[in-house]
Amino acid sequence: MRTNWVREKLRAGTPTVGCFMGLGSPNVAELMSHAGFDWLVVETEHSALDSSQVEHMLMALKGTEVIPLVRLPSGDPVFIQRALDIGAMGIVAPLVRTAEEARAIVAATRYPPAGTRGFGPLRAAHYMFDSKDYFYRANENLLVVLIVETREAAENLEAIAAVPGVDALFLGPFDLCLSLGLDPMKQPHAEVEAVTQRMLAASQKTNVAIGIHAMTPEQMEKRQQQGFRMISYSTDYMLLADAVRAGLSAFKRDAPAVEGYK
Numbered sequence: 576m577r578t579n580w581v582r583e584k585l586r587a588g589t590p591t592v593g594c595f596m597g598l599g600s601p602n603v604a605e606l607m608s609h610a611g612f613d614w615l616v617v618e619t620e621h622s623a624l625d626s627s628q629v630e631h632m633l634m635a636l637k638g639t640e641v642i643p644l645v646r647l648p649s650g651d652p653v654f655i656q657r658a659l660d661i662g663a664m665g666i667v668a669p670l671v672r673t674a675e676e677a678r679a680i681v682a683a684t685r686y687p688p689a690g691t692r693g694f695g696p697l698r699a700a701h702y703m704f705d706s707k708d709y710f711y712r713a714n715e716n717l718l719v720v721l722i723v724e725t726r727e728a729a730e731n732l733e734a735i736a737a738v739p740g741v742d743a744l745f746l747g748p749f750d751l752c753l754s755l756g757l758d759p760m761k762q763p764h765a766e767v768e769a770v771t772q773r774m775l776a777a778s779q780k781t782n783v784a785i786g787i788h789a790m791t792p793e794q795m796e797k798r799q800q801q802g803f804r805m806i807s808y809s810t811d812y813m814l815l816a817d818a819v820r821a822g823l824s825a826f827k828r829d830a831p832a833v834e835g836y837k
Contacts, residue, residue, distance in 0.1 A: 576705065576712045579664050581614045581642040582742055585718075585784040590804045592795065595646065595788075596811045599624050601635035603811050608639040614718075616644045616807075619658075620669050626657055630698065633662040644718060650676060652683040652691065659684065662698045665718025667745065672727035674734040680721065681740035685714045718742050720786065720805070724750035729770045736777040743805050744774055745786035775802050 581591050593614035596604055599622055607615055617624070617632050624632075629645060636643045645658040646667040658666055668680050682690035700709035719740055721728075724747030728735060736744060748767055752759035755766050771787070778785045779802075786805030789795040790813070798806050809817070 605635040614642040655683040677738040743784040
């Protein structure tokens, strides 16, 4: 099992950069893996991907040093085990609400006696050629990221951050807005900013890394300065959309006007 160097960097206080991938394309995943990201997240909570498609995307990431993560549909142990067994080196769990839920998610990523995960890492252990190495290293080599996106998570933030085995908390601003009764289309909101500052304070106490999305290089620089260590540079589909908008805007601005046409 290769070393999860992103987990080591986060624990050492070093910022990392990655991207969430929602297009469901192995080709896009492979392209992104060669771009130089530290980690990449395969989106399954808000996509139609099944496990075999996720596996193909993880295969596409194999040729580089990027650390592959899977954003789960939920914190259900079945989803956790399946993602890890097909080769994810960490999970991103949504809608966590309490420290008890956080402990259950961590336990599902660990083999007994430290946790509850069943043994059968087919692809993760190179089809059992490396099963012994995987078994002895996996518990301390998998990245556990929990998304803070509910009122309950905000209320229990410090307790969740203190759960052993939680490596990072990632802010989910849109769902957090909805949970707090705020309009996510009218951000920023002071209430969300207050949760963000509490997350950073909890990070200083527990060394749990804090993650957030940044949509521009300037935002990435700002977030690094604020102390965020797990920064997602947009998403694959938004990067594509931004490039399309910029190109079409330039074309429409510079194209000569033709009478009778828009």
